[in-house]
Amino acid sequence: MVKPRIVETDSGITGEFDTQMYDIMMRTMRDKGWIETDLILKEGISSGLALEIGPGPGYLGLEWLKRTNGTQLKCMEISNDMIVLARKNATEYGLSHRVEYFQGDARMMPFEDGHFNAVFTNGSLHEWADPDTIFNEICRVVKPGGKYLISDLRRDMNPVIKLFLWLTVKPKGMRPGLITSLNASYTMAEIRALLARTKLQGWQVQQNPLGIVISGQKARN
Numbered sequence: 001m002v003k004p005r006i007v008e009t010d011s012g013i014t015g016e017f018d019t020q021m022y023d024i025m026m027r028t029m030r031d032k033g034w035i036e037t038d039l040i041l042k043e044g045i046s047s048g049l050a051l052e053i054g055p056g057p058g059y060l061g062l063e064w065l066k067r068t069n070g071t072q073l074k075c076m077e078i079s080n081d082m083i084v085l086a087r088k089n090a091t092e093y094g095l096s097h098r099v100e101y102f103q104g105d106a107r108m109m110p111f112e113d114g115h116f117n118a119v120f121t122n123g124s125l126h127e128w129a130d131p132d133t134i135f136n137e138i139c140r141v142v143k144p145g146g147k148y149l150i151s152d153l154r155r156d157m158n159p160v161i162k163l164f165l166w167l168t169v170k171p172k173g174m175r176p177g178l179i180t181s182l183n184a185s186y187t188m189a190e191i192r193a194l195l196a197r198t199k200l201q202g203w204q205v206q207q208n209p210l211g212i213v214i215s216g217q218k219a220r221n
């Protein structure tokens with residue numbers, strides 16, 4: 001039986017020590033090819049202006065920019081400390097001219113209706129205090145015909161896989177954070193029920209051994 005969700009903070013990761021530790025972990029995942037860039041590209045998100053929600057230190061979006069041509073990226077991040085780090089990493093990538101970081105709450109995005117060709121996020125869904133509102137905001141800011149992809153961990157992960165993840169997380173100081181994130185994540189049934197009460201259009205939900213993937217395309221006018 002799956003244990004009930006234990007809500008995690010929705011204030012993001014703050015403080016110099018914690019952000020640096022998280023940056024090391026995500027950089028290691030990038031170097032091992034464990035971030036979700038391929039998944040985004042396979043969904044056909046490869047052109048135009050995209051929005052990333054919860055970029056953290058920025059590696060997912062920066063890798064997406066590096067592997068696409070003529071694209072631009074705007075990012076909503078609740079932690080100002082993470083934005084400082086992400087901007088530094090964008091400079092290291094030589095991509096500062098193609099990405100902008102905005103500090104704020106994704107429940108109230110400062111963008112016009114239909115502003116983006118696509119929206120993507122990885123690993124932030126379990127931290128959203130009000131996911132219904134954020135899904136509705138995604139529907140609002142993406143253009144008709146625009147695509148979206150939301151991926152995250154799943155709480156009903158196989159215990160053997162969970163142990164493998166725990167053992168591979170580096171630095172080791174980030175391991176407690178992995179457990180709290182897993183405990184705050186959703187099951188596929190919970191996500192389906194949640195999405196059914198939002199305005200998000202054309203969605204489908206799939207699961208894999210590590211997590212859940214929500215993808216879809218907004219209806220054309």
